[in-house]
Amino acid sequence: MTTTGRRQDTKPARRVPWIIEFYRSDVAKKWIMALSGVILLGYIAAHMLGNMKVYFGPEEINHYGEALRELGGDLVPKTHLLWIMRIGLTAAFAIHIHAAYSLTRTNLKARGRVRYDVPREYLAANYASRTMRWSGVIVLFFVLFHLADLTWGTTNPDFIRGDVYNNLIASFERVPVAALYIVANLALGLHILHGVWSLFQSVGANNEVYNKWRRYLAWGFTAVIVLGNLSFPIAVQLGIIS
Amino acid sequence: MDLTLKVWRQDGPGKPGEFREYEAKGISPDSSFLEMLDVVNERLVEAGDVPIEFDHDCREGICGTCGVMINGHPHGDQKGTATCQLHMRKFNDGDRIVIEPWRATGMPVMRDLIVDRSPLDRIIEAGGYISVNTGGAPDANLIPVPKPAAESSMDAAACIGCAACIAACPNSAGQLFTSAKLAHLNLLPQGQPERYARTIAMVETMEEFFGSCTNHGECEEACPKSISIDNIALMNRDYIVAKFKDRRKAGQR
Ligand code: HEM
Ligand code: SF4
Ligand code: FES
Numbered sequence: 487m488t489t490t491g492r493r494q495d496t497k498p499a500r501r502v503p504w505i506i507e508f509y510r511s512d513v514a515k516k517w518i519m520a521l522s523g524v525i526l527l528g529y530i531a532a533h534m535l536g537n538m539k540v541y542f543g544p545e546e547i548n549h550y551g552e553a554l555r556e557l558g559g560d561l562v563p564k565t566h567l568l569w570i571m572r573i574g575l576t577a578a579f580a581i582h583i584h585a586a587y588s589l590t591r592t593n594l595k596a597r598g599r600v601r602y603d604v605p606r607e608y609l610a611a612n613y614a615s616r617t618m619r620w621s622g623v624i625v626l627f628f629v630l631f632h633l634a635d636l637t638w639g640t641t642n643p644d645f646i647r648g649d650v651y652n653n654l655i656a657s658f659e660r661v662p663v664a665a666l667y668i669v670a671n672l673a674l675g676l677h678i679l680h681g682v683w684s685l686f687q688s689v690g691a692n693n694e695v696y697n698k699w700r701r702y703l704a705w706g707f708t709a710v711i712v713l714g715n716l717s718f719p720i721a722v723q724l725g726i727i728s
Numbered sequence: 729m730d731l732t733l734k735v736w737r738q739d740g741p742g743k744p745g746e747f748r749e750y751e752a753k754g755i756s757p758d759s760s761f762l763e764m765l766d767v768v769n770e771r772l773v774e775a776g777d778v779p780i781e782f783d784h785d786c787r788e789g790i791c792g793t794c795g796v797m798i799n800g801h802p803h804g805d806q807k808g809t810a811t812c813q814l815h816m817r818k819f820n821d822g823d824r825i826v827i828e829p830w831r832a833t834g835m836p837v838m839r840d841l842i843v844d845r846s847p848l849d850r851i852i853e854a855g856g857y858i859s860v861n862t863g864g865a866p867d868a869n870l871i872p873v874p875k876p877a878a879e880s881s882m883d884a885a886a887c888i889g890c891a892a893c894i895a896a897c898p899n900s901a902g903q904l905f906t907s908a909k910l911a912h913l914n915l916l917p918q919g920q921p922e923r924y925a926r927t928i929a930m931v932e933t934m935e936e937f938f939g940s941c942t943n944h945g946e947c948e949e950a951c952p953k954s955i956s957i958d959n960i961a962l963m964n965r966d967y968i969v970a971k972f973k974d975r976r977k978a979g980q981r
Binding site: 508511512513514515516517589592593595596597598600601602603604605606607608609610611615616618680683684686687688689690691692694697 | 747935
């Protein structure tokens with residue numbers, strides 16, 4: 487028996503808890519990526535829709551920011567539900583990134599260093615599917631900047647805590663920030679264009695009846711998110727909201 | 729027709745290799761790709777040179793041994809056929825053809841164009857069978873098999889184990905091959921008693937050798953049997969179900 491090509495990193499050395507053993511499998515990692523991807527997709531959809539309130543004036547959006555803190559109404563103490571959501575979201579983001587990192591390493595190793603002499607002419611893979619790692623990393627760095635700019639206010643000199651409307655305008659009035667926002671959202675668009683289609687495959691939801699709708703869904707969802715998000719910096723730059 | 733070949737030559741496993749160019753003059757357009765290599769090899773032998781080693785057996789697209797990368801296309805730029813089913817009339821006089829072995833860490837080059845495809849056997853050994861009692865052949869139609877299930881199973885069973893899917897994959901993932909072998913059995917009544925144990929065993933063996941699928945779909949394009957990536961989705965679902973199922977009760981551990 488030849489064992490030359492056997493990967494060395496997957497043989498479990500000793501019994502480990504079920505969940506860890508489960509996560510060792512690449513197929514399971516992809517399933518978890520798909521689930522965390524769905525959580526993140528839900529978040530970016532809600533985020534984009536919520537921000538639409540900026541078009542209805544300062545009171546609307548500032549009130550929305552306040553309402554988020556009061557989520558759960560009288561049932562839970564103020565900001566608690568918001569914090570639960572934040573923690574859940576951070577966890578989904580972290581696990582998504584860890585799985586991405588781990589699978590990327592696995593794949594680079596599995597492919598080895600030798601490349602084909604004639605560059606492969608890809609027939610099915612597209613730009614979006616081949617740049618998942620890059621678009622993902624761009625989104626990661628953008629999210630960090632975005633938090634610093636609009637949540638913590640560290641990179642925004644005119645930041646006023648609680649005044650969402652003012653902060654947003656002050657941020658997007660700076661041309662480089664608006665440009666960065668646009669680039670990052672295009673990267674996000676590429677990421678979810680492949681992601682929304684791909685996640686069905688990863689969880690095994692594949693059925694002739696709706697397979698072609700997976701592409702339509704990916705395009706439709708991506709178009710709505712990207713156009714919605716791009717409208718904010720463009721509206722500020724054009725002075726539609728000020 | 730006159731051709732120039734650029735072929736990967738390597739003396740043995742782990743040895744350094746290199747591309748070498750060969751003139752292939754007066755090749756008949758009616759010959760198959762492998763026959764063209766035969767002619768080149770005969771001339772090499774006559775000239776006292778070492779012939780180009782390549783795997784082949786049936787030469788009719790059923791054994792799966794003959795796969796090579798031709799001008800960057802697994803099995804050549806013809807859809808749904810193996811290397812042995814490719815004919816020289818698909819090329820033009822004066823063409824330059826680059827012939828490379830499959831590349832993946834899991835199946836290293838043994839010599840020239842031959843790679844070690846034995847990991848595919850390891851995957852089959854892990855569960856690509858059904859356990860039956862020996863004895864007299866059972867009556868035909870004793871086990872009812874719905875016609876569509878028989879058809880989809882048969883489509884998956886068409887996989888010849890050539891590893892073109894792995895060679896085509898930017899991640900060197902073995903998903904198309906493994907899922908075809910799984911769907912072949914998991915879709916049939918006879919495959920049910922061992923379905924989940926089989927899925928876990930074969931997937932985990934696959935993961936010892938190959939990369940992870942990112943759903944590019946290149947494998948389906950490269951496959952000489954046009955095996956569908958729908959099988960990969962089925963495999964993913966069966967694997968997750970298997971992991972959550974109480975398999976002890978069904979004796980599938
Ligand atoms: C709002 C943020 C994000 C969303 C909505 C999102 C969504 C998704 C979805 C739906 C998938 C498909 C999963 C599957 O095929 O099962 C995916 C895959 C992927 N994501 Fe993300 N993602 C986000 C952020 C990130 C970040 C920050 C990174 C990396 C730093 C990342 C890296 C990847 C990679 C590499 C894949 C492909 C994994 C593979 O196929 O092996 N993503 N993402
Ligand atoms: S799935 Fe297709 S490409 Fe892969 S080994 Fe089987 S026949 Fe070859
Ligand atoms: S030689 Fe058997 S498939 Fe090509």
